[in-house]
Amino acid sequence: MPMLRGFLILVLFFLFGEALRLVFLLPVSGGVLGMIGMTLTLMVKGSVSDSLAAASQGLISVLVLLIMPGVVGVFFTADQFSGQWLAVAVALLVGTFLSVLTTLLLMKCLVQGRNRSQTND
Amino acid sequence: MTERLGSLVEVLSASPTLAIGLTLGAFFAGNWVFARMGRPLWLPPVVLAAVMLSATIAILSLDYARYQDGARWLTVLLGPATVALGIPLYQQMHHIRALWRPILCTLPVAATLAAVYAVVIAWALGATPEVLASLAPKSVTAPIAIGITEQLGGSVPLMMGGLLITGVVATLFVDLLARLLPVKDERILGFALGVNGHAIGTVRAFEISHTAGAFASLGMGLTGVFTALILPLVFRL
Structure with a gap:
């Protein structure tokens, strides 16, 4: 029961996000708008109820299950893109390697720079 | 029978x-x-x-x-599950506040490059515009990426495949590069996992720690919002 109450809150925020998206024609999904709304609401409220925490933990732990049906699709549309697999594979592998490297280096430099300036203060 | x-x-x-x-x-x-x-x-x-x-x-x-x-x-359920990510985000807000400047500086660069690297490489290797449109949102969480791909005129199943591979290799590369660079701050690792590896990276980040998971949720959410706003504009050019 408590978990369902938490789930209801999540669904309401999602619907709220979807409504915002449709009314203002935003390119961002209702889920993300709901997530932002949820974070802001909690910041104002200052605490998370047990039921909401339970429902969110439950859903986050099965996130993989929820994306599986979409993932399976790639095996059934494979032949549609024959001849381009090399480009796709190289782009994904090398592209992701470079972007991970960029993110880590940037964050590392910025965080260290911040720490240094703090100790100087 | x-x-x-x-x-x-x-x-x-x-x-x-x-x-x-x-x-x-x-x-x-x-x-x-x-x-x-x-x-x-x-x-x-x-x-x-x-x-x-x-x-x-x-x-x-x-x-x-x-x-x-x-x-x-x-x-x-992906919709409510995305909303659910707002809760660890709130719970870890004090960590995020401490790092808001590096996060805001890194995010636009990292999210843009995540798309640009892949699209440029695929384009150089002769991929069709449809494939390029399917690869562009490869680091964005599934529910947003579906919207972006449809808007750009890509193929949703191919995009989902790219999303899967990106999530897996991003997780691998974060682990590998964390050791090589080295980066030990789990806040940075979590953020990199979320920005590059969307939900799969976020799942991995929650295995590292709750803090890493919150930073991954943040990175994933911000990348999703940012990419959804920027990519359709860039592709029109």
């Missing part, structure tokens, strides 16, 4: 329970095999489960569109 078995699949697949059962079964089977293999980082349970699920659908000669239709009962 075979005829009756054939029509059995036909009848059972009329209700979404078959699709849900198959997906759940593959999910647990994937986790089980993953644990039996000693939790290899290069082969996450989602890949194992997806391969098993595809094989089962093919063996049962179940129509993929039909499966997808039934599985919608699961995929609709």
Whole structure:
């Protein structure tokens, strides 16, 4: 029961996000708008109820299950893109390697720079 | 007998329970095999489960569109699940506040480059515009990425495949580069996992720690919002 109450809150925020998206024609999904709304609401409220925490933990732990049906699709549309697999594979592998490297280096430099300036203060 | 078995699949697949059962079964089977293999980082349970699920659908000669239709009962939960990520985000807000400047500086660069690197490489290797549009949102969480791909005129299944591979290799590369660079701050690792590896990276980040998971949720959310706003504009040029 408590978990369902938490789930209801999540669904309401999602619907709220979807409504915002449709009314203002935003390119961002209702889920993300709901997530932002949820974070802001909690910041104002200052605490998370047990039921909401339970429902969110439950859903986050099965996130993989929820994306599986979409993932399976790639095996059934494979032949549609024959001849381009090399480009796709190289782009994904090398592209992701470079972007991970960029993110880590940037964050590392910025965080260290911040720490240094703090100790100087 | 075979005829009756054939029509059995036909009848059972009329209700979404078959699709849900198959997906759940593959999910647990994937986790089980993953644990039996000693939790290899290069082969996450989602890949194992997806391969098993595809094989089962093919063996049962179940129509993929039909499966997808039934599985919608699961995929609709992606929306509330995305909202649920707001809770660890709030719980870790003090960590995030401490790092807001590096986060805001890194995000636009990292999210843009995540798309640009892949698109430029694929374009240089001669990929068609449809493929490019499918690759562009590769680091964005699934529900947003579907919207972006449709807007850009890409293929959703190809995009989902790219998303899967990106999530897996991003997880691998973060682990690898964390050791090589070295980066030990789990806040940075979590953020990199979320920005580059969306939901799969976020799942991995929650394995590292709750803090890493919150930073991954933040990175994933921000990348999703930023990419959704920027990519359609860039592609129009």
